[in-house]
Amino acid sequence: MEFKFVVLPGDGIGPEVVAQALKLIPVIEDKEKVKFSYEEGLIGATAIDQTGNPLPDDTLEKCMKSNAILLGAVGHPKFDLDPTAAVRPEQGLLKIRKSLGLFANIRPVKTFPVLDPISPLKEHLLKGVDFVVFRELTGGIYFGEKGRNEDGTEAYDHCNYSVPEIQRIARMAFETAGKRRKKVTLVDKANILETSRLWRETVQRLAPEYPDITLDFMFVDNAAMQIILQPANFDVVLTENMFGDIITDEASVITGSIGMLPSASVGEGISLFEPIHGSAPQIAGKDIANPFATILSLAMMMDHFGLGRSAEGIRNIVSNALESGMVTGDITPDNPRRTSEVGDWVRDQLQQTL
Ligand code: IPM
Ligand code: MN
Numbered sequence: 303m304e305f306k307f308v309v310l311p312g313d314g315i316g317p318e319v320v321a322q323a324l325k326l327i328p329v330i331e332d333k334e335k336v337k338f339s340y341e342e343g344l345i346g347a348t349a350i351d352q353t354g355n356p357l358p359d360d361t362l363e364k365c366m367k368s369n370a371i372l373l374g375a376v377g378h379p380k381f382d383l384d385p386t387a388a389v390r391p392e393q394g395l396l397k398i399r400k401s402l403g404l405f406a407n408i409r410p411v412k413t414f415p416v417l418d419p420i421s422p423l424k425e426h427l428l429k430g431v432d433f434v435v436f437r438e439l440t441g442g443i444y445f446g447e448k449g450r451n452e453d454g455t456e457a458y459d460h461c462n463y464s465v466p467e468i469q470r471i472a473r474m475a476f477e478t479a480g481k482r483r484k485k486v487t488l489v490d491k492a493n494i495l496e497t498s499r500l501w502r503e504t505v506q507r508l509a510p511e512y513p514d515i516t517l518d519f520m521f522v523d524n525a526a527m528q529i530i531l532q533p534a535n536f537d538v539v540l541t542e543n544m545f546g547d548i549i550t551d552e553a554s555v556i557t558g559s560i561g562m563l564p565s566a567s568v569g570e571g572i573s574l575f576e577p578i579h580g581s582a583p584q585i586a587g588k589d590i591a592n593p594f595a596t597i598l599s600l601a602m603m604m605d606h607f608g609l610g611r612s613a614e615g616i617r618n619i620v621s622n623a624l625e626s627g628m629v630t631g632d633i634t635p636d637n638p639r640r641t642s643e644v645g646d647w648v649r650d651q652l653q654q655t656l
Contacts, residue, residue: 303337304336304337304339305336305338306338306339306368307338307339307340307368307369307370307371308340308365308371308372309340309341310343310345310372310374311374312348312373312375313346313377314374314375314377315581315582315585315587316346316373316375317374318587318589318642319374319375319577319592319595320372320373320374320596321642322593322596322597322642323372323593323596323597323599323645325649326597326648329652329653329656330609330656333612333652334609334612341364343358343360343361343365344358345357345361345376345391346581347376347377349361349391350389350391355389355394356389356391356392357393357394357395357397361398362398362401365398365402365572366572368572369572370572370603370606370607371398371573371574371575372600372603374576375579375581376391376392376395377391378583396444396445398574399440400440402570402572402574404439404440404569404570404573405439405441405569405570406436406567406568407550407566408435408478408566408567408568409546409550410432410435410565411432411434411435411550411554411557411563412432413428413431413432413557414557414558414621417557417562417633421555421556422555423530427533427534428533429534430534431533431534431556431557433533433537433539434538435541435550436478436539436540437541437546438463438467438468438541438543438546439546439567440543441462441463441467442497442544443459443460443461444543446459446461446462447460448460461495461497461542461544463500463501468500468501468505469504471540472508473508474568476511476512476515476538477512478538479537479538480512482537484516484537485515485516485518485536485537485538486515486517486518486538486540487517487518487525487536487539488517488518488520488541489540489545490502490541491521491522491523491545492521497542498542501542505517505540522541522545522548525539525541525545525549529552529553533553550565550578554578554579559592559632560579560595561595561630561632562592562598563577563579563598564577564595564598565577565599565602566602566603566606575600575606576596576599577595577599578595579592579595590630592630592632593641593645594623594644597616597620598617598620601614604616611656612656615652615655615656619651628648630644
């Protein structure tokens with residue numbers, strides 16, 4: 303069995319965290335008796351610097367011929383400081399999502415008990431936190447018509463959603479809830495937005511097809527509060543693109559380090575796996591970035607390939623690493639291990655335990 307994937311290291315800490323995940327590939331090949339072949343592609347600021355394009359055609363072509371994509375991170379401050387820049391690294395990410403039909407971004411949020419002391423939340427709130435956000439990824443205000451009036455003093459961004467766009471991700475959320483604690487929370491702003499009312503109506507209509515799932519609704523402003531006040535109450539959170547962007551960043555810090563959370567973007571065929579953190583340019587190239595979010599993204603990719611034993615094995619080793627203090631400075635500022643050291647340790651453990 304041969305699996306083909308594309309590696310898009312991207313910007314900032316992207317290349318160094320991706321390198322740690324790739325150390326596990328030969329071990330998995332050996333233990334699972336499978337073959338992987340992968341090639342690299344350019345995306346983001348690195349791609350702009352080399353080609354002028356944040357997602358060169360060559361990268362997209364490679365992706366379309368593969369089964370999956372492992373992405374590091376995209377973004378560079380030189381573009382953030384210039385709101386007039388015509389070409390931006392983030393456009394590469396939006397284009398790959400749209401071109402590959404990656405309409406559902408799945409972000410699991412699970413606490414690791416050893417990290418509870420460094421969470422910004424009080425420890426008693428962290429018990430049993432285990433939810434997953436289904437964020438719509440190819441619609442809404444991100445992709446609606448945008449523009450300015452003639453003299454540039456007014457701007458608009460349209461938010462559009464259609465029934466089929468809502469249905470396809472809602473089905474995924476219901477199906478996932480069926481394998482979990484059987485609850486879906488739709489996060490919207492239906493007291494204000496027409497698109498949110500369409501979400502509610504559409505999801506309510508689907509609900510009878512999933513009689514064992516409890517569906518509830520929460521306005522996004524309240525959800526932002528409840529994620530902090532009672533994170534253990536959520537199971538599957540379903541939401542549109544922009545709300546999902548915001549609440550997943552909020553949710554990511556609950557675990558104690560944003561460097562821990564993986565994500566999968568899935569849809570019409572090829573899937574993309576990436577850490578939810580950004581490119582962290584201020585620490586790039588120093589061998590100090592936390593590689594676990596990317597290593598856990600690789601575990602999600604192994605699940606996608608049907609290699610569940612490797613996926614579970616990787617997750618167990620990450621838990622062990624946390625318990626053994628084999629962690630970077632975001633977790634133990636007093637006794638940090640280097641990114642590459644953590645990667646070697648995980649590889650060696652996988653070799654011994656799988
Ligand atoms: C994310 C990021 C992206 C988004 C940016 C980099 C375009 O914040 O994946 O959450 O807003 O979707
Ligand atoms: Mn984001």
